[in-house]
Structure formats: C-alpha cells, structure tokens
Amino acid sequence: MTSAEIQRLRAEVKSDRTAFDLRLDELEALVLVGATPPVLAQVAVALHHGYGAVEAALARVARLLEGSVPQGADWHQQLLHTMTLEIPSVRPAILERETADFLRKLLAFRHFFRHAYAVGWDAEQLASVKLAALAR
Numbered sequence: 313m314t315s316a317e318i319q320r321l322r323a324e325v326k327s328d329r330t331a332f333d334l335r336l337d338e339l340e341a342l343v344l345v346g347a348t349p350p351v352l353a354q355v356a357v358a359l360h361h362g363y364g365a366v367e368a369a370l371a372r373v374a375r376l377l378e379g380s381v382p383q384g385a386d387w388h389q390q391l392l393h394t395m396t397l398e399i400p401s402v403r404p405a406i407l408e409r410e411t412a413d414f415l416r417k418l419l420a421f422r423h424f425f426r427h428a429y430a431v432g433w434d435a436e437q438l439a440s441v442k443l444a445a446l447a448r
Contacts, residue, residue: 313376313377317376318376321372321373321376321377324369324372325369325372325373328365328366328368328369328372329365329369331361331362331365332362332365332366332369335358335359335361335362335365336362336445336446338354338358339355339358339359339362339442339445339446340446342354342355342358342442344435344438344439344442347435349432349433352432352433352435352438353433355433355438355442356425356433356438359418359421359422359425359438359441359442359445360421360422360425360426362418362445363415363418363419363421363422364422366415366418367388367391367419370391370392370395370406370407371391373395373403373406374391374394374395377399377402377403378394378399378402378403382394388419389416389419392407392412392415392416392419393412395407395412396408396409396412414444417441417444418441418445421441
C-alpha cells in the first residue's frame with residue numbers, strides 16, 4: 313500500500329464523515345413532536361443516509377487495509393463485527409463494541425426503510441433512533 317493510497321483513504325473517510333455530520337445537523341433541526349408525514353420522512357432519510365456514510369467509510373477501510381469487504385448476504389453485519397476486531401500487523405480495531413451495537417440498530421432501521429413500502433413512519437420509533445444518533 314502506497315502513501316498515496318493512504319492519503320486517498322483519509323480524504324474519502326473525511327468526506328464520509330462530513331456527509332454523516334451533515335445528516336446529524338439535519339436531524340437536530342427536525343422536530344418530531346406533532347411532525348407531519350413529510351417531516352417524518354425527512355428524519356427517516358437522514359438516518360438512512362447517515363448510516364450509509366458510516367458504512368461507506370468502513371468499507372473503504374476494509375477494502376484498502378484488508379483487501380476486501382466481507383461477502384455474502386450478511387456482509388453488512390460482518391463488516392460491523394470485523395471493525396471491532398484488531399487485526400495484528402494490519403490495523404487496530406476501528407469501532408468499539410458499543411458503537412458497533414448502535415450501528416447495528418441503524419442498519420436494522422435502514423433495512424426497514426428500504427423494505428417497508430406500505431408502512432407509515434412511526435414518530436416514536438424515529439424519535440428513539442434520532443436521539444440515539446444524536447447522542448453519538
């Protein structure tokens with residue numbers, strides 16, 4: 313791995329972090345008490361995109377430092393798990409277990425978001441996920 317590859321990884325992860333921070337800013341600005349369906353949808357989209365930014369950064373790290381991202385139907389879960397592990401001579405642990413546990417909840421929400429075509433948004437569920445995201 314070259315110095316240029318490491319510098320590119322740093323720049324890409326920084327960009328992913330900026331995208332995540334922008335989603336958090338969106339979440340802070342959205343009020344859920346008495347929220348209309350469009351506002352609930354905005355919260356859901358911000359949570360979805362926020363997780364996507366984190367996952368993109370983790371996948372970049374895995375691809376460059378480990379040579380690949382996990383494969384298979386559960387690759388998203390495996391990615392979170394492997395990022396909690398130190399891989400000697402390759403990289404330190406990237407995530408604390410508590411952070412990975414929180415990200416699993418966001419991943420589950422993203423899965424719901426992508427597959428719940430006929431379900432309305434539950435303001436309480438969104439508020440719970442929103443608060444957890446903002447606490448990070």
